[in-house]
Amino acid sequence: MTAALPLLTTVMYHYVRPVAQSVFPRLKALEINDFLGQLDHLQAHYNMISPQDLSTVLSGEGALPSRPCLLTFDDGYSDHYRYVFPALASRGLSGLFFPPRSSLMEHKMLEVNRIQFTLANHPDPEALADELDALLRADGRFEPAVLRATHFFPNRFDGAGVAYVKRVLQHVLPPDLRTNLTGKLFREHVSENEAAFAADLYLTLDHAREMRASGMEFGGHGDLHLWHGQASADQLANEVDGSVAALAAIGAPVKGGFYCYPFGDENDDVATVVRDAGFANGFTVVPELWSPAGDPLRISRLDTNDLPVAVQPDCPWLLKVARSGEA
Numbered sequence: 001m002t003a004a005l006p007l008l009t010t011v012m013y014h015y016v017r018p019v020a021q022s023v024f025p026r027l028k029a030l031e032i033n034d035f036l037g038q039l040d041h042l043q044a045h046y047n048m049i050s051p052q053d054l055s056t057v058l059s060g061e062g063a064l065p066s067r068p069c070l071l072t073f074d075d076g077y078s079d080h081y082r083y084v085f086p087a088l089a090s091r092g093l094s095g096l097f098f099p100p101r102s103s104l105m106e107h108k109m110l111e112v113n114r115i116q117f118t119l120a121n122h123p124d125p126e127a128l129a130d131e132l133d134a135l136l137r138a139d140g141r142f143e144p145a146v147l148r149a150t151h152f153f154p155n156r157f158d159g160a161g162v163a164y165v166k167r168v169l170q171h172v173l174p175p176d177l178r179t180n181l182t183g184k185l186f187r188e189h190v191s192e193n194e195a196a197f198a199a200d201l202y203l204t205l206d207h208a209r210e211m212r213a214s215g216m217e218f219g220g221h222g223d224l225h226l227w228h229g230q231a232s233a234d235q236l237a238n239e240v241d242g243s244v245a246a247l248a249a250i251g252a253p254v255k256g257g258f259y260c261y262p263f264g265d266e267n268d269d270v271a272t273v274v275r276d277a278g279f280a281n282g283f284t285v286v287p288e289l290w291s292p293a294g295d296p297l298r299i300s301r302l303d304t305n306d307l308p309v310a311v312q313p314d315c316p317w318l319l320k321v322a323r324s325g326e327a
C-alpha cells in the first residue's frame with residue numbers, strides 16, 4: 001500500500017490588528033494577540049511550510065512534511081506590515097501575501113473595504129440593508145424586493161441583512177452603481193477623506209519589497225479585486241494583467257508564481273487565464289485541506305476562524321485527517 005500524501009492545511013487571514021483598541025473596534029478583524037495564539041497552536045501541531053516549499057513540491061522536486069501548514073494573507077493591508085510581518089519574522093516563519101494591484105499601487109479603496117468599514121462603523125449593521133434599499137429605490141433601476149428574494153439569507157459568518165448588503169454591493173449590481181453606492185455609504189458612515197483613509201489602510205510597494213527581502217512572498221490577487229468568475233473576458237484579462245504588474249513592481253515571480261481568486265470566485269475559464277499568464281497555482285476559499293495530488297489551481301484554504309486562537313491539546317481538522325487515514 002502506498003503511503004498517503006500529507007494533506008496541506010492553508011490558513012487564510014485578512015485584517016490582523018489590535019482591533020478592540022482601534023478606531024473601528026467592530027471591524028471583523030483578528031486580534032493581534034489571537035493571531036499570536038493561533039501561531040502558537042499551529043506551531044505546536046503542524047510543520048509550518050513556506051511558499052517556496054510549496055513551489056518546490058508543485059514543481060515535482062520535493063515532498064511536503066507531515067501535517068504541513070501554510071499561512072496566507074489577503075488584500076494587502078498595512079496590518080500585514082505592521083503586525084504580521086514582525087510576528088512571522090521573529091518566529092522564523094514565512095507567509096504568502098496577496099495584494100490587489102489598484103490598492104497597492106494607486107491606493108484606491110477596494111469596494112469590499114468600503115463595505116466592511118461601513119458595516120463596522122454603522123450603529124446597526126443589519127439595518128444597513130434598509131438603507132441600501134432606500135438608495136436603490138432612489139436610483140430606480142432595481143427593485144429591492146426582487147433582490148431580497150434571491151439574496152437575503154445568512155452565510156457562514158454573517159446574518160441575512162449583512163450578507164445581503166455584501167452580495168448586492170459586491171457583485172449583484174452593475175459596476176457603476178456599486179461604485180456610486182459604496183462611495184456614498186462610505187462617505188456618510190466612515191470618512192469624507194477616502195484618499196487619506198486608503199493611504200493608511202494598504203501596504204505600499206516599499207513595504208512589500210522590504211517584506212519580500214526578509215523572506216515573505218507575494219502572489220496575484222487581481223487589479224480591482226473583481227469577482228473573477230463573473231467578470232467579462234476583458235475585465236478578467238485586466239484583473240490578471242494587473243496582478244502581473246503588481247508582482248513585477250514588487251519583484252515577485254509570476255512564472256511558477258501564486259494566485260488567489262478574490263472571494264474564491266473561479267471557474268475553468270478563470271483558472272485557464274490564470275495558468276496561461278504563467279501562474280502555477282491558485283488559492284480558493286473552500287474550507288478544506290488540500291491534497292498535493294489535487295488541482296494546483298484550486299488549493300483550498302481554512303479561514304482563521306476555523307482554528308483555535310490558543311494552543312489546544314488536539315486539533316479538530318487534524319483529527320478529521322487522522323480518522324480518514326490520510327496524514
Ligand SMILES: [Zn+2]
Pocket residue numbers: 074075221225262263
Ligand atoms: Zn481579497
